[in-house]
Amino acid sequence: MRGRLADLGLLAVGLAAAGHAAGVHGLRRHGAPGDGLFPFVAAAGLVLFVALGLIVDRTRRCPSVAAAGGGMAALVTALLGLYAAALPHAGYPLATAVLLVVVAKLANPRLGWTRAVSVAVVLAAATFLLFARGLGVPLPLGRLG
Amino acid sequence: MLGGLAQGFAGVLTPQALFFCVAGVVLGQLVGVLPGLGPAATIAMLLPLTFRLDPATSVIMLGGIYYGTMYGGSITSILLRVPGEAASAVTALDGYEMARRGRGGAALGIAAFGSFIAGTLGVVALGLVAPPLARMALAFGPPEQCALMLVGLTLVAYLGGRSMPRALAMACLGLLLGTVGLDPVSAAPRFTAGLLDLVDGLDLVAVVMGLFGIAEVTALMVERGTAPPRLLAYGRLRELLPTAADWRDSAGPMARGTVAGFLVGVIPGGTGIIASFASYAMERRWARNRARLGEGAIEGVAGPEAANNAAAAGAYVPLLTLGLPGNPAMAMLLGAFIVHGVVPGPLLLRDHPHVFWSVVASMYVGNLVLLALNVPLIGLFVRVLRLPRWGLVTGIVVFCLVGAYAANNNPFGIYVIAGFGVLGYLLPRAGYDVIPLVLGVILGPPLETAFRQSLMMTQGRWLELLSERRLALALLGLALAVLASGLARPRKAGSGPLPDHP
Numbered sequence: 001m002r003g004r005l006a007d008l009g010l011l012a013v014g015l016a017a018a019g020h021a022a023g024v025h026g027l028r029r030h031g032a033p034g035d036g037l038f039p040f041v042a043a044a045g046l047v048l049f050v051a052l053g054l055i056v057d058r059t060r061r062c063p064s065v066a067a068a069g070g071g072m073a074a075l076v077t078a079l080l081g082l083y084a085a086a087l088p089h090a091g092y093p094l095a096t097a098v099l100l101v102v103v104a105k106l107a108n109p110r111l112g113w114t115r116a117v118s119v120a121v122v123l124a125a126a127t128f129l130l131f132a133r134g135l136g137v138p139l140p141l142g143r144l145g
Numbered sequence: 146m147l148g149g150l151a152q153g154f155a156g157v158l159t160p161q162a163l164f165f166c167v168a169g170v171v172l173g174q175l176v177g178v179l180p181g182l183g184p185a186a187t188i189a190m191l192l193p194l195t196f197r198l199d200p201a202t203s204v205i206m207l208g209g210i211y212y213g214t215m216y217g218g219s220i221t222s223i224l225l226r227v228p229g230e231a232a233s234a235v236t237a238l239d240g241y242e243m244a245r246r247g248r249g250g251a252a253l254g255i256a257a258f259g260s261f262i263a264g265t266l267g268v269v270a271l272g273l274v275a276p277p278l279a280r281m282a283l284a285f286g287p288p289e290q291c292a293l294m295l296v297g298l299t300l301v302a303y304l305g306g307r308s309m310p311r312a313l314a315m316a317c318l319g320l321l322l323g324t325v326g327l328d329p330v331s332a333a334p335r336f337t338a339g340l341l342d343l344v345d346g347l348d349l350v351a352v353v354m355g356l357f358g359i360a361e362v363t364a365l366m367v368e369r370g371t372a373p374p375r376l377l378a379y380g381r382l383r384e385l386l387p388t389a390a391d392w393r394d395s396a397g398p399m400a401r402g403t404v405a406g407f408l409v410g411v412i413p414g415g416t417g418i419i420a421s422f423a424s425y426a427m428e429r430r431w432a433r434n435r436a437r438l439g440e441g442a443i444e445g446v447a448g449p450e451a452a453n454n455a456a457a458a459g460a461y462v463p464l465l466t467l468g469l470p471g472n473p474a475m476a477m478l479l480g481a482f483i484v485h486g487v488v489p490g491p492l493l494l495r496d497h498p499h500v501f502w503s504v505v506a507s508m509y510v511g512n513l514v515l516l517a518l519n520v521p522l523i524g525l526f527v528r529v530l531r532l533p534r535w536g537l538v539t540g541i542v543v544f545c546l547v548g549a550y551a552a553n554n555n556p557f558g559i560y561v562i563a564g565f566g567v568l569g570y571l572l573p574r575a576g577y578d579v580i581p582l583v584l585g586v587i588l589g590p591p592l593e594t595a596f597r598q599s600l601m602m603t604q605g606r607w608l609e610l611l612s613e614r615r616l617a618l619a620l621l622g623l624a625l626a627v628l629a630s631g632l633a634r635p636r637k638a639g640s641g642p643l644p645d646h647p
Contacts, residue, residue: 007575014317014321037597053308057311072363084559084563103535103542131193135197136197
C-alpha cells in the first residue's frame with residue numbers, strides 16, 4: 001500500500017466519474033452523443049492508464065504520503081480554506097496579513113514576531129493598494145469597508 | 146509578412162507597449178531567477194496586472210514575462226547549480242563548472258548572447274512559418290481539429306512524462322476536469338456538485354497557480370530545514386563579455402541549438418527542457434571540445450541556452466496558428482488571450498492581425514531588451530537570489546491569493562488553488578507529471594466540442610467519414626503511432642517521484 005495512495009485515489013475518481021457520466025448524464029440522447037459520453041471516455045481513459053501504469057511500473061518506489069510532506073500540504077490547504085472562508089467577513093487586508101504571518105512563521109519558525117507581522121502588514125497593504133486602488137480589482141474590505 | 150511586421154512594430158514601439166514589454170521582461174527575469182517558479186506559474190500570478198490593458202499590450206507583457214523567465218533561470222543554474230526553471234537544468238552542468246573555475250561572468254555573458262541570437266532567429270522563423278500554417282489550418286473541420294488535439298496530447302505525454310501511461314492518465318484527468326461546468330450542447334450542469342461557482346467550469350488561472358505556485362510554497366516549507374546552496378562569484382561587468390575564443394567555440398553550438406530548439410518548440414509537448422537536452426546531446430557528438438563537456442566547456446552553455454530560447458519562440462507557432470498550447474506557459478498565454486476576448490488559432494491572423502504581428506514584433510523588441518538589461522542588471526538578479534525562503538513563500542502566496550480572487554472576483558478561486566496545490570505537490574511525488582493535466586484542462590472543452598461535432602457529422606458512419614477525411618485519418622494514425630511507441634518503450638530511468646519544476 002505504501003506510496004500507492006495516489007494510484008488508488010485516481011482509480012476511484014475515474015470509476016466514480018465514469019459511473020456518474022454514464023448513469024446520470026447518459027452516453028446517447030436522441031441518437032446523438034449524450035452529455036456524459038465525453039466525460040465517460042475521459043474517465044475510462046484515466047482508469048485504463050492508471051491501471052496500465054501500475055502494471056508497467058510495478059517495481060516503482062514512491063515515498064508514503066507522510067514521508068513526502070503530505071502533512072504540510074494538508075496544513076497549507078487548510079490554511080487557504082480558512083482564509084477563503086474568512087475573506088468576505090474580515091476583508092482582504094486583515095485576512096491576508098494574518099495568513100502571511102502564519103505562513104512566514106511556518107516557513108521559518110525562528111523568525112521574530114515583529115519582523116513577521118511588519119512584513120505581512122506591508123505586503124497585504126501594498127498589494128491591496130496596487131490591485132484594488134491601482135488596477136481596479138474589487139478586493140473585499142469586509143467589516144472595515 | 147513585411148507589411149504585417151511593420152504594423153506590429155508600429156503597435157509595439159508606442160511608449161505604453163514598450164513600457165509593458167520592458168516591465169514583462171524584467172519581472173520575468175526577476176521571478177525566473179527564483180528556483181522553483183517556472184514561466185507558467187509566473188504568468189498565472191502576474192496575469193491580474195494585465196486586466197486593464199488592451200489584448201495586444203497584455204500578451205506583449207505576458208510574452209515578455211515568458212522569455213524573461215527562460216533567461217532568468219540560467220543565472221541560478223550557473224551561479225548556484227540550481228536551475229531557476231527546468232529548461233536551464235542542462236546549463237548547470239558546464240555553467241556551474243565554469244563559475245567554479247572563475248569564468249562565471251563568461252558563462253552568464255554567453256548565455257545572454259546565445260539567448261538573444263537564438264531568440265531573434267526563432268522569431269524570424271515564427272514570422273515565416275506561422276502565416277502559411279494558419280492559412281492551411283483554416284481548412285480544418287471538427288474531425289481534423291479533434292485528431293490534431295489528440296496528437297498534441299499524446300506528444301505531450303510521450304515527450305514530457307517519464308512514464309507514458311501515467312502521463313496519459315494525467316491528460317485524461319485534465320480532460321475530465323475540463324468537463325466540469327455546463328455541457329456545451331445541452332447546457333446541463335456536469336460534475337458541479339450543485340455549486341453555482343462551478344457552473345462556468347474550473348478557472349484555469351487558479352488551477353495553474355495551485356498546481357505550480359501553491360505546490361512550490363508547500364515544497365519550500367517542507368525543505369525549510371535545509372541550508373540554501375552557496376552562491377558563486379560572477380566577476381565584474383567587463384568579465385561578462387565573452388572572448389574571441391569563446392565566440393569561436395560557441396558559434397556552432399548556438400547555430401545547432403537554434404535550429405533544434407525551434408523545431409522542438411513547434412511540436413506540442415516539445416518544451417525548453419527537451420530542446421536543451423537535445424542540444425547538449427548534439428554537442429556531445431559534434432562540439433569542438435566535446436571531451437571537456439561537463440567540466441566547464443562553454444559549448445555546454447551556448448548550445449542549450451540557444452535551444453531553450455529558440456524553443457520559446459517555436460512554441461508560439463502551434464498556439465498562434467492552431468490554438469494549440471504545447472506547454473503550460475503557452476496554455477497560460479492562451480488563457481490570457483481568451484480573458485481579453487481574442488481566441489488564438491487559424492482565425493487570429495485574419496481577424497486580429499494587429500495582435501498577431503504585435504506579439505511577433507514584441508518578441509524582437511523583448512529579445513533586445515533582454516540583452517540590454519541582462520548584463521547591467523545581473524547584480525540585481527543575484528541579490529534576488531539572497532531573498533530568505535520565508536520572504537519568497539509569503540511573496541508567492543500573496544500573488545496567488547490575489548490572482549485566484551481576481552479571476553472571478555470571488556473567493557471560490559482560493560478553494561481551487563488550495564485543492565490543486567495539494568495535487569500539484571503530491572502527484573509528482575507519486576510519479577505523476579502535472580503538465581499533461583494542465584493541457585488536458587485547457588484542451589478538454591474544445592476537444593469535446595470537436596469530438597461531438599465529428600460524431601454528429603458521421604451519424605453512426607464514422608469509418609466512412611474517416612475514409613473521406615484523409616488528413617484526420619493520418620493525424621489519428623500519428624496519435625496511435627506515438628501512443629504505441631510510448632507504451633512499448635522501456636521505462637525511463639527513475640520513473641518514481643518527479644522533480645517539481647513546472
